[in-house]
C-alpha cells in the first residue's frame with residue numbers, strides 16, 4: 001500500500017499531519033504516540049520573542065466544539081531552537097514550524113532564523129489566528145498587507161512555504177492569487193473559526209478578548225466546504241483540517257481534494273488520535289481494494 | 302489513553318460518585334496530588350474533552366476517583382455502572398512533596414480527594430498529620446466515610462449539624478489550631494479558590510510551606526494546548542497540568 005503524498009516539491013510518507021498548537025513542540029505528545037509514523041508534525045506557533053498569551057480562562061467547551069483563547073503563548077524562536085530542536089532532529093518525520101508576528105518584520109526575522117536550520121522542512125505562516133489583536137487574522141483582511149508579508153517571507157527563506165488560512169468574508173479568489181504570485185507553496189485550511197460565548201450568570205463575555213477560536217467536530221462541515229471551494233480555485237496543494245476526529249472525517253477531506261489532513265483538537269481529546277486516524281485510513285484503503293492513496297484524493301468533486 | 306473497567310461504584314451523599322477502576326499502569330504509578338483525564342466512552346465527542354480528576358487511592362492494579370456531579374461531563378460519568386469501561390490518561394502532573402515532619406491537611410468539599418491519598422501515604426511513612434474537612438451541605442458529610450479509619454480528623458459544615466462545627470474549614474482551623482501547632486508543620490490544601498486565597502491570611506508568613514492542589518479548565522492535561530494557564534507570582538503563567546497541579550502558595554496568584 002502506498003500512503004505517500006506529494007505537496008508540490010514536498011513528499012510526506014502519509015497524509016496525516018499534527019496541527020499547530022495541539023502537539024506542543026513535539027516532546028510533550030511523544031510519550032503517547034509514535035511521531036515517526038505520521039506524515040508531519042507542526043509545532044506551536046513561534047514568534048521572535050517569547051509571548052505570554054492571554055489571561056485565563058483560555059478554553060470553553062461547547063456542544064461538540066472547543067473555543068480557545070490561548071493567544072499564541074510561546075517560548076520564542078531562540079528557546080525553541082535550544083530546547084526542542086534536538087528532540088525534533090532525532091525524528092523521522094517532516095517537521096513544520098508554524099510562525100507568527102505582530103509585524104511583517106517579526107515574521108521575516110523568525111523565518112530567517114529558521115531558514116538556517118536544516119532539520120526544519122517547512123514554515124507555516126499563520127495569518128489567521130483569531131486570538132491576537134495584531135498580526136494573525138488581520139493579514140487576511142488586507143490583501144496588500146498579505147502580499148507584502150508573504151513576499152517578504154518568501155525572500156527570507158528557501159524553505160517550503162505553507163500559508164495557514166482561516167475563515168473570512170472577503171473574496172477568496174483575490175487572496176489565493178496573491179498567495180500564488182508571492183510564492184506560497186501550500187495552504188493549510190483552516191484555522192479555528194472566530195466565535196463567542198456569553199456567561200449569562202455573570203452577564204459578561206466568557207473570554208477577556210470577547211471572541212475566541214472554535215475548533216473540533218462543530219466546524220468540520222464548514223471547514224470541508226472551505227477546502228472544497230479552495231481546491232477548485234487553486235493548484236496549490238491543500239492540507240485540510242477542522243474537526244477531524246476519525247478516519248472517516250479525514251477521508252472526507254482527502255476525497256474533496258485535500259492532499260494531506262491536519263489533526264488538531266483530536267489530539268487533546270486523545271493524544272493517540274492521529275495514529276488511530278492513520279490506521280483507519282489504511283483499513284479503508286484495504287477494504288476498498290485501493291493500492292495508492294493518491295487514487296483517493298479529489299475523487300469527490 | 303487506555304481503557305479502564307469500572308469495578309466498583311459507590312455514591313456519597315447526593316452529589317458525589319466514587320469509581321474504582323482497573324488499570325495497572327496508573328494504579329502502580331500514581332502519587333498523591335496527581336490526576337488522570339477521563340472520557341466516558343470511546344468515540345463520544347460530546348462532551349468533547351476528557352475531564353481531569355485527582356486520584357483518590359491506588360494500589361496494585363486498581364485506582365479510584367471521586368467526583369462531584371457539576372455539569373454535563375460528570376453527569377454522564379455518574380450514569381456509568383460497574384462493568385462499563387472509560388478511557389483514561391495518566392497519571393499526570395506533579396504531586397505533593399512528601400517531606401513533611403508534621404502535616405496539616407485542609408480540604409474543602411471535593412478537595413479532599415488528593416488529600417485522602419496523601420494521608421494514606423503519610424500513614425505508610427509514619428508521618429503524623431491532622432485532617433480537616435469542610436463541607437457546604439449536611440448531606441456532603443457522607444464524605445466522612447472516606448476518612449473513617451484515619452486518626453485526628455476534624456470536620457465542619459456550613460449548614461447547622463447537631464454536635465458539629467458550623468462554618469468553613471478555615472473557621473474551624475482558626476478555632477482549634479494555635480500558631481504553635483502549625484508553625485513547624487507543612488500545610489497541604491485543596492478546595493474552592495476562595496478558600497485557597499484565604500490561606501495566606503490564616504497562616505501569615507507560611508506561604509513557602511503551604512502546598513495547594515489547584516483546578517483549572519483543561520484541554521489536554523499533558524502540556525500541549527496551553528489552555529490551563531494560571532497567573533504566576535512575578536509575572537507570566539504556570540500551566541496547571543504540567544507545572545502543577547500542586548504548587549507552593551508562594552508561586553501563584555490566586
Ligand SMILES: Cc1cc2nc3c(=O)[nH]c(=O)nc-3n(C[C@H](O)[C@H](O)[C@H](O)COP(=O)(O)OP(=O)(O)OC[C@H]3O[C@@H](n4cnc5c(N)ncnc54)[C@H](O)[C@@H]3O)c2cc1C
Nearest residue numbers: 352353354355368369371372373374375414516517518546
Ligand atoms: C487537576 C484537577 C483535578 C480535579 N480533581 C477533581 C476531583 O477529584 N473530583 C471532582 O469532582 N472534580 C475534580 N476536578 C474538577 C473537575 O474536573 C470538573 O468539575 C469537571 O471537569 C466538570 O466537568 P463537567 O462536564 O461535569 O462540568 P462542565 O459542564 O464543564 O462545567 C460545570 C460547571 O463547573 C465549572 N467548571 C468546569 N470545569 C471546572 C474546573 N476544572 N475548575 C473549576 N470549575 C470548573 C464550570 O464553570 C461550570 O459552572 C479537578 C480538576 C482539575 C483540573
Ligand SMILES: Cc1cc2nc3c(=O)[nH]c(=O)nc-3n(C[C@H](O)[C@H](O)[C@H](O)COP(=O)(O)O)c2cc1C
Nearest residue numbers: 019020021045126190191192215216242243264265
Ligand atoms: C488549543 C489550540 C491551539 C492552537 N494554536 C495554534 C497555533 O499556535 N497556530 C496555528 O496556526 N493554529 C493553532 N490552532 C488551530 C489548529 O491548528 C487548527 O487549525 C484548528 O483548531 C482546526 O482544526 P481542529 O478542529 O482539528 O482543531 C490551535 C488550536 C487549538 C485548539
Ligand code: FES
Nearest residue numbers: 520521522527542
Ligand atoms: S491542559 Fe493542555 S496544557 Fe494544560
